[in-house]
Each structure stands twice: as structure tokens, then as C-alpha cells.
Amino acid sequence: MDVTVLRDPRPFALLSGVQPTSVACLHFDKKGRLTVFNSPAEAFFGISVTRNISVMDLMGAAETAGTLCIGDGQRIAALIAKHSSRFFFETRDGRYIMCNKFTGDEGLTADFIDVSEALAIGKSLQRDDLTGVSSRQELIRALTQRMKAETPDQAAVLYIDLDRFKMVNDTLGHPVGDNLLKLVTQRVAAEIDSRDMLARVGGDEFAVLQFAGAQPEAAARLAGKIVEMVSRTYLIGGQVIQIGCSIGISLVRPDTRSADDLIRNADIALLKAKTDGRGVVRHFTDAMHQELAKKRGLEIDLRRALALQEFALVYQPQFKIDGQKLTGFEALLRWHNEERGFVSPGEFIPLAEEMGLIGPLGEWVIRSACREAAAWSEPLTIAVNLSPLQFRSGNLVNVVVSALANASLEPNRLELEITEGALLENTDAVIQTLQQLKSIGVKISMDDFGTGYSSLGYLQRFPFDKIKIDQSFVRELATSSQSQAIVAAVIELGRGLGMVTIAEGVETTAQLEALASIGCNQVQGFLTGRPTPHEDVIALIKTAFPKGEPA
């Protein structure tokens, strides 16, 4: 093999003020065939170099060897062939390379110099270290500059968030995750126009600042392409990887005040895209902003509500059908805010879950319900709803034990209602918690049975004390034979498994009679009693149990 050192690279390096770590020199004849090269060239391109190879093939080989990013080989070959005397590019492992070209009668010589270190300081502020694309700061700077123009022309910000990236990172490890981010970067970079800017703005978040094309069509078109390309399968380290992405878009409008506004709007649209599903693209609208502002306001009030004692419990009575005897109450959470009035639990409970407030709020409910029930004149049951998220904290058993002890309430009077949702994740751990609760004497009910997955497997895996038949079936009981059949089957199931059945949402005597005829044990609903404040509960119990008549 001919290995010829073309010339000492040092004078040139001094000229450019850079201390080279390695210089690869290649000389091509007029036909574009490699004639001479130096020894660092092979290490530089990560391939075994042979004479007579064409520029294109050499760069293609460097691409296949993983030295150059896919697509860069062709680009570099074209730049060498053209009249540019100096250009820069980045290798796949993030080295920043300066190429100097000299054309002569004999052909052309190209020097490749690693200038990474010299550029590292200036680069780190503008560039994302891992992917080499612009940083968040650089994106904001470029956007601000563009918006300062007297007539800011059309531009769009596309905010991209990867779906399932965290799972890849967690299960396959950070090196695979890092490689994936690099490939995503390259795929997106290949889709954008040379006038556009790509930035990595967070762990698995990217942003494209789009200047090319007529809006809003151009942004929508680009977003569609990006979703498609990012969602295509990846192969990394022998693994097949599938991810996706969601995109939020905001456009520069006459009333856009700042780059921050534009980015915030794109982020809001992204949030909307993510809640609407995966692989979704959403354009920012003012309605989204209002919706979010409303939600933020509710969040602020909700955060304060516990301290301001704006929560209260109301109690809905539960009756045994046979003998129409009061057996207990279900505690229901109410929030009354001075300005908002009553806020529906359907509105604030999901928000509390999202904000991580459900832990303290749920604890407050358990403690308050136990304390108030302990004051009743009869040992009736008190049912309390649990959020699936309360099982994640790991201290649910402690909270329950402490609430019972503080209130001096017998454990068998407390019934905890869970939905199937609680059993969907970490099923074994949740069942273990339920078993601990059951072992101290607390009763466990399956709430909303029939509406979710209705997996009979759950009934088999844990001996629930009670099954609650959802009101949607009860409502249609008198009119639909299907609902009748379902309710009858659930009641039969409960009887077979030794579980008490209770129907909720009972509003008419026809429903009550139908339930009685098919053997349902208990009822609750507007027909037998609305949720009432605690003061009225005391009176209700006194009426139901005149002195001397035990429960």
C-alpha cells in the first residue's frame, strides 16, 4: 500500500491558529481517483483506504463505517468537487472538522483537520453537546433577532416531543438513548430547509424554527414529514427501536411580542397534541391559551384549598334492601371556593392527581371520614374512595392505621373503595397493600364494576368484601333487558364469591324493586338518600335508630 505524507501540516495549522490533533490528507487526480494519502487518513475516516477509490465511494464507505452521518458523505463529496476552498462539517461522533482544499494541475488535495477543541468553548453555548444542533439559547437568540426585523416575515416554531423515548432510555440504557437522539436529530435535519434551524431544547424535545415556505401550510407539511420520519423503525446496537413524536406549532403573527411567547405557544400546542394522542400535530390557538390559563387558575386555587379548609365531606346513606335498614355512608368530597362556588369533583380530582396533590388530599379525606364516623351514635360503616395514585406513595397503610387510631374507629367500620384503575399498574404491589389493609380489619370494595376492564381475574386475585354496581347499569335497569342481565350476572357473581353487592345511583322505586327481585344486597342513590352534610348525618342516624334499637 502506498502511504505518502504529502507535507508537514504544521505550518498550515499555525496559520489557522489551531493546534491540530490529527490531519488527514488526501490527493485525488483529475479523474477524481485517490492517488496519495497519509497514514492518519485511515484512522480519520475509520476505513481501510485504497488507491483509485473515488471521492464518492470513499465518503460512502466512511458513512457505512459510521464515521460520517448518513447523507453527509454525499454532501462532503459534492463540496470537495465544487470550488469551495474551505468548509466545515461534523463527524457522527461529534468531531468538528475543517476541510481545506487546494486545486492544482495534478488534481486536488484535501486536508481534514479536527478543530473540535478550538471551537469547543464558543460552541458549547450555541450548540447541544450530544447532537451538535443548536441549543435552546441559540434558538431564542435567532428567533429574537428575526423578530426585531422591521417586517418580520413568516416563520413558525415546531415543538417536537418524542413519544416512548423514556422507555427506550430506561430499558435499553443511556448509550442507546443517546444514539437514538442523534439519529432523530439527523432524520429531522434531513427534512428541514437550509434556511430553517433545528435545536435540541430538552432531554427528548426538539424545536424547528421554520423560515422557508408559506405559512401555515409549510409548517403543517413539515410536521407531517417529521412525524413520519421519526416514527420509522431504528436499529441501534442490534436492537429494533420504535418511537414516535408529537408536534405543537405556533406561527409568528402581527401580535406576537417575543420569541418567548412564540416558544411558549408552541409548547402549549404540543401539550394539547400530547393529550390528544400520540403522533399528533396541533396548531396553537388562542382557545388553547385560555383553556390553559383557566386550568392554571384552578391549580392555584386548588393548591390553596387544603390550607384554607375549603374542602368538606358529605355523606350518602347506604341501605340494606332486605328490611330497608341503614348500614352506613359513603363519604364524598366537596370543594367550595369563595369565588368559584362548588367545583365538580370530576373537574378538580383529575387535576389534583396530575398536580401530585392527591396524596395529601386523599389523606385528609381518610382522616376526616374516620374522625366524623367515630362520632356517630351507631357503629355504621364509612366508605371512602381511593385514587389509584394513593397506592404509589407507599404509605397508604400507615395513613389508614394512623387515621383509625387517632379517631379510635374500629377498622371493620372503614370500607375503602378502589376502582379497577388502581389494579392496572403494579398489580402485585397494590394487591399486597390491599392484603395488609384487609389483615388489620379494613373492608375493601370494588367500585364502578362493569364500566372499565371488568376483569374477573381481579376478583379472583383479591377477596373483595363488596362489589359496587355502576349507576350506568342501574339507570337502564327498568328499560333495558341487557342491563338487567348484566346486573343479575354481577349479583350472582358476588353471591358465588361471597361478596356483598351494592347498586349505586338508584333513583326510582322501579329500579329498587328490580334490584330487590334479582337479589341485590344494598342500595344507595337519590331515592334512598342524597349526600348530606355531617350535621344532618347525626340526625339521620338518630331517626333510623330510635333509642334502644341497635343497628
Added chain:
Amino acid sequence: MMTYRLIYYSANRLSGDAEMLVSQIDAILASSRRNNRVGNITGALMFSQGYFGQVLEGPQSAIEATFERIQRDRRHGDVELLDFSPTSSRHFDRWSMAFVGERTPAVADFARFASKTGFDDSALSGHRILEKLLERVAVPDAF
């Protein structure tokens, strides 16, 4: 490094008349053969009006880089990866990229199951693509 085999099929988005298709396919084959030679990759490409089917064999990293290049190509879409696994032997060791074209019976057969009317089990499809390609390329004058 361990040798891997990769099989995929995809919906081709090439457009134009027969002559234009031929020249586009030629260009794809030329660049793929060039890249494959330096990457020590062998394989076969199958083309029909609607679909591409391709088998690649070679070192893991080269296969991954090549597939990444294929994935970024807009001339096809709906890429369905049927097989990506280590293999002890190469089936196409004599071809940097063998080609099986439109009018061969193998392709007609392939188009039938690729349209998912008959088979949709991916392992079976991958195996069948491989088999059909082997049938054709085993006869040197098949193309």
C-alpha cells in the same frame, strides 16, 4: 463482528412511466451496490409497482447504517421490518445487491401477500421473501 440478516418490505412511492421507473431503480441499485461493496454487505432487492422487498446481509453496524439510510429515503414508506437477526451464513454472498424485477413470478407472488390479503404474519412473510429471492437469484441468468 457478527453477521446479521435484515429483511423488509415497503410501499414504493416512485412515480412516472415505465422508462422513468427503470432509470430510478437503476440509480437505487447503483448506489446500493456501491455502498454495499465497501460495507461488506450482500443482498437482494425486489421491486414491483407497489412494493420494495429487500434482504441485506453483513456486519451488524454496517447493516444498521445502511438501514438508517434506507429509512431516510422518501422514495418509499410504510417500511415493515420483517427480520433483523444474527445469521451464521450468507445467502447472497455473490451479490452486492441482486435484483428481481417486476415481471418475474416471484414478484407477482410477493405482491399478493405483501398487500396483506393472504399473509400478515411477519416472520412468515420474511421467510417467504427470502425464499422467493433465493429461488430467482440461484439461477444466474434470471436477471
